Amino acid sequence: MQNENRKTVLITGASGGIGIALAKIFAEHNYNLILTGRNIERLQSLSEEIHAISDVVIDTVIQDLNGQEGAEALFATLNERQLLVDVLINNAGLGMAGPFAEISLEKNLNILNVNCVALTTLTHLLLKQMLKRNSGYIINIASMAAYQAGPFMAVYYASKAYVLSFSEALAEELKKTNVNVSVVCPGPVITEFFARANMFAGRIPSGKYLKIMTAEQIAKATFLGMKKNKRTVIPGALNYISIIFNKFTPRRITAKFAGFFNLK
Ligand SMILES: NC(=O)c1ccc[n+]([C@@H]2O[C@H](COP(=O)([O-])OP(=O)(O)OC[C@H]3O[C@@H](n4cnc5c(N)ncnc54)[C@H](OP(=O)(O)O)[C@@H]3O)[C@@H](O)[C@H]2O)c1
Numbered sequence: 489m490q491n492e493n494r495k496t497v498l499i500t501g502a503s504g505g506i507g508i509a510l511a512k513i514f515a516e517h518n519y520n521l522i523l524t525g526r527n528i529e530r531l532q533s534l535s536e537e538i539h540a541i542s543d544v545v546i547d548t549v550i551q552d553l554n555g556q557e558g559a560e561a562l563f564a565t566l567n568e569r570q571l572l573v574d575v576l577i578n579n580a581g582l583g584m585a586g587p588f589a590e591i592s593l594e595k596n597l598n599i600l601n602v603n604c605v606a607l608t609t610l611t612h613l614l615l616k617q618m619l620k621r622n623s624g625y626i627i628n629i630a631s632m633a634a635y636q637a638g639p640f641m642a643v644y645y646a647s648k649a650y651v652l653s654f655s656e657a658l659a660e661e662l663k664k665t666n667v668n669v670s671v672v673c674p675g676p677v678i679t680e681f682f683a684r685a686n687m688f689a690g691r692i693p694s695g696k697y698l699k700i701m702t703a704e705q706i707a708k709a710t711f712l713g714m715k716k717n718k719r720t721v722i723p724g725a726l727n728y729i730s731i732i733f734n735k736f737t738p739r740r741i742t743a744k745f746a747g748f749f750n751l752k
Pocket of ligand 1: 500502503504506507524525526527528551552553579580581582602629630632673674675676678680681682684
């Protein structure tokens with residue numbers, strides 16, 4: 489049963505690094521949570537951890553979001569349980585590093601299905617409800633990868649370029665409504681993403697003045713971005729500056745640069 493006085497946020501990929509941090513920050517700000525992912529144990533232990541310090545209502549939905557069917561199944565579960573979503577966070581995502589031709593077609597399409605198809609399907613289904621109520625917020629987690637081509641992670645970078653473009657377009661389409669859209673573009677973040685994507689983190693610059701951001705910092709920037717109704721959120725001042733440089737650099741050069749970081 490949902491508490492009428494509280495807003496409810498649906499977070500996909502809530503069993504992973506950034507999703508967990510998002511769940512915690514929204515709970516701190518008194519949002520009821522709908523947490524979804526495939527890893528039951530992780531979602532249960534996250535729910536228990538939050539319940540120990542907060543009385544927000546938490547629903548968990550175990551769902552593979554590999555494409556349209558998965559997103560539709562999640563939407564059907566929300567309807568069965570009569571759960572209304574005030575804030576949708578499309579955070580679930582994956583990547584795979586390596587030469588495109590050497591990554592199986594199945595894996596490449598799996599990236600598009602989760603990062604783009606499920607995200608678009610869920611947005612379409614929930615946006616209609618939000619527009620009926622003329623109230624709602626959609627947050628899509630893209631990446632700094634959205635701003636350039638990414639050799640040796642070609643499909644992942646392209647999928648995030650889609651998320652950025654789609655989200656910014658939607659924000660403009662909806663500007664006269666009370667439904668808002670933010671897209672968040674984190675740089676590298678310390679999570680399991682790197683290991684899962686078989687990525688080489690060794691060339692990512694980090695040091696005293698250039699620290700790799702944490703999932704908690706991304707979640708905080710996301711929450712603040714929503715509060716300020718920012719269309720595009722780029723967490724971290726240095727990341728923001730590098731995107732500005734990126735805009736003035738030929739795409740062939742930015743692709744070369746990205747390829748250098750992605751190559752093992
Ligand atoms: N980490 C980074 O450096 C970084 C940088 C920029 C952007 N991002 C983006 O941030 C988002 C979260 O990444 P993260 O760093 O937190 O990675 P993570 O720790 O690997 O978490 C990924 C989440 O996505 C979910 N997921 C993956 N495939 C799924 C599927 N088929 N069905 C349902 N859920 C699925 C996972 O859930 P289950 O395992 O339970 O299925 C997990 O909760 C992603 O969209 C990623 O592209 C990450």
